[in-house]
Amino acid sequence: MIRDIFKRKRRQKEAKMPSEQAKNDVPEGLMTKCPECKDIQLTKDLMRLLKVCPACDYHMRMTANERVEILFDENTFESLDDHLKTENPLGFPSYTEKVQQDAEKTGLNEAVLTGIGNIEGRQVAVAIMDAHFRMGSMGSVVGEKITRAVEKATELNIPMLIFAASGGARMQEGVLSLMQMAKISVALNRHAEKGLLFVSIMTYPTTGGVSASFASVGDINLAEPKALIGFAGRRVIEQTVREKLPNDFQTAEFLLEHGQLDAVVPRADMRETLSKIIRLHVKGNH
Numbered sequence: 001m002i003r004d005i006f007k008r009k010r011r012q013k014e015a016k017m018p019s020e021q022a023k024n025d026v027p028e029g030l031m032t033k034c035p036e037c038k039d040i041q042l043t044k045d046l047m048r049l050l051k052v053c054p055a056c057d058y059h060m061r062m063t064a065n066e067r068v069e070i071l072f073d074e075n076t077f078e079s080l081d082d083h084l085k086t087e088n089p090l091g092f093p094s095y096t097e098k099v100q101q102d103a104e105k106t107g108l109n110e111a112v113l114t115g116i117g118n119i120e121g122r123q124v125a126v127a128i129m130d131a132h133f134r135m136g137s138m139g140s141v142v143g144e145k146i147t148r149a150v151e152k153a154t155e156l157n158i159p160m161l162i163f164a165a166s167g168g169a170r171m172q173e174g175v176l177s178l179m180q181m182a183k184i185s186v187a188l189n190r191h192a193e194k195g196l197l198f199v200s201i202m203t204y205p206t207t208g209g210v211s212a213s214f215a216s217v218g219d220i221n222l223a224e225p226k227a228l229i230g231f232a233g234r235r236v237i238e239q240t241v242r243e244k245l246p247n248d249f250q251t252a253e254f255l256l257e258h259g260q261l262d263a264v265v266p267r268a269d270m271r272e273t274l275s276k277i278i279r280l281h282v283k284g285n286h
C-alpha cells in the first residue's frame with residue numbers, strides 16, 4: 001500500500017526549556033525564537049535544522065530558495081521565467097512599489113519560484129510558492145509561471161511538484177488573480193491526460209483560492225506538519241455555520257484524519273518521500 005511508505009516513527013524530542021531571562025533577551029538577527037514554544041536557536045543553525053524547532057517540531061516558514069537547497073540534487077536546479085514582470089492592471093495605488101520591495105527582499109521576481117531539477121537522479125518540474133512575497137498571493141505572474149512550469153513538465157514527460165504557500169487571491173489584481181487558478185488547473189489536466197504524476201505539497205499557509213483549486217488536486221496530496229490549510233478564515237466559517245469549530249480545524253493533521261490528504265510528511269523526510277513516490281510512478285524506472 002502506498003500509505004505504508006509514509007509511516008514514520010515520530011522522533012521523540014526532549015523539550016529543553018531555556019531560562020525566562022534568555023527568552024526575553026533575544027538579540028535581533030543572531031537568534032531566532034520559535035513562534036510556537038519560544039525556544040531559541042542560533043539563526044545560523046536554522047538551515048541545518050531545516051528550520052524545524054528541535055524542541056517542539058514546529059516547522060518554520062521557508063523561502064523558495066531554501067526549499068530548493070534541501071530538495072534537489074546539488075547544482076541540478078535551473079529556474080524558469082525569472083524575467084516575467086508584474087504589471088499593475090487595475091492601477092492600484094502603490095502596488096508596483098510593494099511588489100518591487102518584496103522582489104528586493106526575496107530575490108524573486110514574484111511569489112513563486114519555478115524550475116526543473118533532479119531529486120535523487122530523477123528529473124522533475126517544480127513550482128515553489130513563497131509566503132514572504134505578498135503573502136504568496138496569486139497574481140498574474142504567479143499564475144503564468146506555475147502554468148508554464150506545468151506545461152514544461154508536460155512537454156518533457158516528467159512529474160510536477162507544487163509547494164503551495166498562499167494567502168489566496170491577490171486583491172490588487174481582482175478577477176485576473178482568480179483566472180489564474182482556472183488556468184493552472186487546465187494545464188494540470190493536460191499534464192494528467194498524458195498519465196504524468198502531480199504531487200501537491202501544502203505548506204503553512206495554504207489558503208483561499210489556492211487551497212480550493214490546484215493545491216487540492218494532486219494525484220498525491222501531502223502537507224507539512226501543522227500546516228494551516230483552508231479556504232475561509234475560522235471566524236468567517238463560525239459566523240456562517242453558527243457552530244464552534246474544533247481547535248485543530250484547518251490543520252494538516254485534521255485534514256489527514258478526514259481523508260483530504262494522503263500524508264503529513266515531516267520536512268526531514270520530504271526529499272526521500274518525494275523520491276520514493278516519483279520512483280514508484282515514473283515509467284521505465286527500476
Ligand SMILES: [Zn+2]
Pocket residue numbers: 034035036037038039053054055056057058
Ligand atoms: Zn518550538
